[in-house]
Amino acid sequence: KDHLCTLKTQKKTHTVGLYASLSGQYTEVFNDPAFWLGGRIGFVFNHKWVIGLEGQALNYDQKLTKLASEGHYRLEAAHTGLYVEYLQPLGKKFKLSGAIHTGQGLAQYRYDKNTSENLEWYEEFLDRDTYAVFQPEIRLYFNIKGKWWTAAEASYTTTSPVMLKGAKENLLEGLNYGISVSYGIF
Numbered sequence: 001k002d003h004l005c006t007l008k009t010q011k012k013t014h015t016v017g018l019y020a021s022l023s024g025q026y027t028e029v030f031n032d033p034a035f036w037l038g039g040r041i042g043f044v045f046n047h048k049w050v051i052g053l054e055g056q057a058l059n060y061d062q063k064l065t066k067l068a069s070e071g072h073y074r075l076e077a078a079h080t081g082l083y084v085e086y087l088q089p090l091g092k093k094f095k096l097s098g099a100i101h102t103g104q105g106l107a108q109y110r111y112d113k114n115t116s117e118n119l120e121w122y123e124e125f126l127d128r129d130t131y132a133v134f135q136p137e138i139r140l141y142f143n144i145k146g147k148w149w150t151a152a153e154a155s156y157t158t159t160s161p162v163m164l165k166g167a168k169e170n171l172l173e174g175l176n177y178g179i180s181v182s183y184g185i186f
Contacts, residue, residue: 017044019184025176034060044186048087054101055080071115079105079133095141102134107162132160149182
């Protein structure tokens with residue numbers, strides 16, 4: 001079956017499916033390599049339209065020292081929200097999709113574990129700010145086998161100004177590209 005259930009109206013029968021996906025996308029922060037690690041889950045309507053939840057966390061593995069009086073700190077960021085996706089089948093093995101993700105996130109500077117050992121929990125953070133995110137994305141899905149899919153993807157992240165000390169307000173904005181693996185009944 002390529003759907004979970006059907007909904008019948010007077011004029012048409014609609015199908016409802018479901019899929020979940022994990023992804024990794026390369027980006028750059030402070031001119032250093034970084035990755036957005038993400039996950040999404042959504043309901044698929046009539047094999048074409050998807051509505052669901054998506055979340056992404058930044059993996060930026062650099063020790064920062066500019067703002068610290070002693071020790072190191074890290075940049076952490078994550079956002080979550082809703083996404084809408086349109087799927088266009090290209091034969092039996094491929095699907096092309098366009099999606100828009102929008103939501104809210106948190107960016108912060110946090111002392112690393114060694115530095116924060118002697119600090120109170122509320123002293124671990126140097127600075128933090130919330131932001132809104134808007135992210136258009138395209139994916140090319142390839143059916144691996146059965147209900148398993150992989151995809152090549154590219155997106156562009158735009159945010160509201162992120163006001164962290166010593167950083168440009170467009171710190172998290174930019175082009176991202178990567179791969180994803182999905183399991184779905186769609």
